[in-house]
Amino acid sequence: MELWNFYLSGILYGICERTKDCVCHRPLDVHTGLFKEWEELTEDETWYLELGKMNVRHILLKLPDYEAGISEVTKEKAARFTTPSGEIYERKSKDSFVQRNIKFPVDLITEEGTVVAFVTPFRDQCAVLVKEGFEDRTILNEWKTINETPLFTVKPPVTEMVAMRDNIRLATDIYLPEGAGRVPTVLVRTPYGKTIGTAAYYRFVQRGYAVVIQDVRGREDSEGEWLPMYYEVEDGDDTLNWIAGQPWSDGGVSMTGGSYLGYVQWAAAASGNPHLKAMLSNVCAGSPFVDVPRRGGCFNSGMLAWAFLVSGQHANPELMARDDWDDVLNIRPLEELAPKALGYDIPFLKKWLSHMDYDELWQRGNWKERTGASRVPALIMSGWFDDNGMGTTEALELYRDYPEKKVILGPWLHSGNASYDPGGLALGSNALRYDMDFICLAWLEHYLKGADNGIDRTPKAEYYTCGSNQWKTASNWPVPETKELVLYLDGRSEDAAASNGGLLTTDSPVHESSDSYLYNPEDPAVHLIDMSENELEVPADYAEEEKRSDVLCYTTECLTEDLTITGDATAEIFLSSDCEDTDLVVRITDVDEDGRSMKLADGVLCVRYRNQFDHPDFMEPGTVYPVKIRTTKVSHTFLKGHRLRVTITSSAENFIFPNRNTRDGFNSVAIKTAHNRIHRGGSCASRVVLREEM
Template identity: 35%
Template sequence: MLRILLSCLLCVSLSVGLAQAQSFEGYEAEFPETLVTRFDVRVAMRDGVHLSTDIYLPDGEGPFPTLLVRDIYSNGTTAVRQRYARFATSNGYAFVFQSSRGRYDSEGIWTPYFDEIDDGDDTLSWIAEQPWSNGRVGMFGSSYLASVQWLAALNGNPALKAIAPAVSPGNYYRDVAYPGGAFSLLSRARWGLGLVGSRTNTNYPVDWVRAVNHLPLVTLAEQLGFDVPHFQDWLAHPSYDDYWRPLNLEARANEMSVPALNIGGWYDVFLRSTLGSFQTMQSEAATADARAGQRLLIGPWNHAWNQGSQVGDLEFGESSLIAVEPLLLAWFDHWLRDGPAPEGAPVTLFVMGENVWREEQEWPLARTVYTPYYLHADGRLSEAPAEAPGQLEYRYDPADPVPTLGGNIMEPSLRGPREQSPLDTRTDILRFETAVFEAPMEITGPVRAVLHASSSAPDTDFMAKLVVVRADGTAYNLVDGVLRARYRDGFESPELIEPGEVYAYDIDLWATSYLLSPGERLRLDVTSSNFPRLARNLNTGAPFATTSDFVVAEQTLHLGGEHPSRLILPVIPR
């Protein structure tokens, strides 16, 4: 696959402008002259609900392999969706577009995610039975259009031969709703209420960044004029329970037997799941072909992947963009037409800082040296443990939370790498910094922080953000993570903390790939809020979303001796 990818990268820089770099944005193929279309075909699901489905058939007698897109954001008439149809039919595939249950012209009531399992399965079976179909189906699409691919795969439908999910969730509790046990407030409110809270996409006149300041969260939707059951369901299930369990696709890998081209971005809101789905499918998928048929491609992108060479405040160069259509065509030609196997290694990563693509055999990389960097009371971050025990303190006030500045979030104005100096004056952030690196050092892989901390509150949050400080003093976020104190021992059984007692908080900062240059430093920022990306912990220990009461928490970070607070970096030898 790498040879194909590299040729795509070259053709992007030579012939495709930035405005055309987004997936399918510049796809100029025409429909075949003898295109056959059938619009708004009513396809029956097992419960009698009919879904609006469009069919596009290419030149030739057939039967054809089919590419399927199931969608909640369109009825198939938008320019991008029409490019999907042109891509498929101009390359000899039948194309089927379907609006999900309860969306646009499809019958029924839409409940995010759950109905896509059986509806996807029923649609695959229907396609396989059509006279124009050869029984081989592939699926592609991004975000929710990627979710429906994994969900359709759960029933093991033999017609589904391959998928290509981009920027897709896979563990809906940990990625979509409650990363680290903290509610993903801005993304869930803006998406779950504002974008998909009606039958069709609607841009309501709501300033979401300001609106989510409302407390208690359980009345947020009502306050804004919405009545959306699924949003209330999310608030009612702050722990990992039977509501979320069916949507933990990583735990259900052994039920799926589909090869997948997993595409993600280092700054995507669903990065953790893109990596996790690849790993669990490689090791646990139901068939040997599916286990061997996993591919992983991670670029320097946010959720709007491959749209431009600048992401957030950083420029990654035109080589960071890929020509998606040849990549997908090679993928589906192999699995649906018995074409050549994808060339190259299973993993292709973009190394930021160096700004190059590189092939790897596995994820995480086998040669990784996990290296602890210890936090010191004088603000140092070093490989040497603290010489003596120490501690640092800060106050977390829910009325004045640390504002979101960059990261893996959907909100376009906040996501991606952002210069961090606007936060320099805040006193509720503890900062730890390495010495200047004298030689290049690469970090590629999962990143963790183990913080030994105590609080005056019965529940609170602890957060860590890894930052690159450049030689000129500018600082940009790489990765961050959070852990709600009550979930320190797992997300199924919350347990409040004893005020004043020291606990170890093992914080998952997800993953990154960055080559540090001589003259650069790493910094770890420790705090207790990231608002409005994450709902504030009100520090009272009350049930989530039900109260407006809050207290200020006095936080103490313990360092050295029995409490070796540390950052664990995935160092790649060079």
């Protein structure tokens, strides 16, 4: 009998037996701590998919295909093989392979050509399906010391309607470890439904934590108005106080979750509540005008899929997938967009549109601005291509001088630690990590239970450098071992648009020159994403887009040695226009020997907000204005023979609604074509400031 064991975060959740054409299993009953009787694992069984993104039945039945592929590459001394079902595998080491070109890969660990384990990393978790007896060949070896402590069983959840300070009640599920007494709590606050994905939180209860999962205000079974970000500081504060007052609570709370579930952590922390002892912050959303929905004062059209998802009382993922996004994005005024696209209004979207400038509505949701002197030990996780990456930038800026933090920044999308090939960027076989959940638990054990496990003595920053495909460590973020690298926009007048002939130089041009382009809001440049995927910062090849006459390109000469930049960048642009308002979009790309121009970072700004977000400063036609734009962060090595490119344009369709170059901006019915001019050299030395690793 060949037994395979399924683990998530070091905990055994299922025992499987494989025969030639059948898989049987004994899943764990978390409420009794016992394994159920043997039964066939059918197509309809979703236990392992819900827990660990693994289709265990399919994987085990395809075992001969994997081993045939391994035999083939070993015989041919090749690097890759493809299974009959189209799965692509690349050798990582003598005894391991990674799965390419897929979200939630199933990696292989082998011994003498035989597969002994399958591993799927995803965001801050990792699932392992391992042949019995080979556990030490996997990340499970790291879990040995933690697993010496017996696991608790999970009591069936109890639902409470928890009253906030204004008497609005929020639906709250409580999961407790049986017989544990007073315990610390892991709090999850979600707009997507407190009963969605609950299996992923059993691991905390089994290790001696209470888990509290709450529908945020106005969502699912909770009362009140659903206005994203507006109530989360106060509601988070009240919920923490409620938890601390419960007879099963020892008073200490950590929060966990990603995206909006990351946002609510920082909002709760902004309240200064003393019961919040730790945070597991993953791809957290930031303040409205720095991150979403009004990044740089523009309006993120790319977040419409999310807005549709949460447009009703209950989250509906089916509303995100459309084939008519191009038509939807062109609806004006935007107040009519939801009624025409969905057949009903979205109240929070309508309210957002009625507040053009940064006012009280947006200020209430700005956790960074509302945070006082208090700090909470935070494990901060994100990726270079996370569409909420600016939120993590704000968190890192806020906690720059705070010692009780750890940051892990990978080459990941918003979906996190889940793909070796985000967009068109092929990463190294080391790009994904199997230890994220181990680090998360260590953080909780240290800051909630006082365990001296050394997590506080590990490097403050761990980050991945694309291009050279290396994981690195640093004593802080931003990485101290960097220096300023300034690249000036240069070249002959108009070359940047006419032939992509603009230059980037380290010397400031003596004489003033300029490049101009015609920006027509009815023919915007495109931001290369699939709206339905709800991933807004995908790295992609922009070479074709850069051939447009309204995209200015400034490029270094071919590099004679590798160049590594780490951190975010600031574009300091001198702009004039014949319109009162327009947008600026800046991208940093890596141009390889074949001419591919891969986007690494970007920044956007509605120019009326070049001085402040709470008050527009419209342009006088023909006057030159200095404009600063902060980009997303990245660590990337531009290899010898490659070139670094900076592009400037005024639109990014799919990402932001095109500015129509009027005082009504992105929501204007009237349209103006803008003649925009970028000035450079002399007293108008437009430049980009980066951080180069030393």
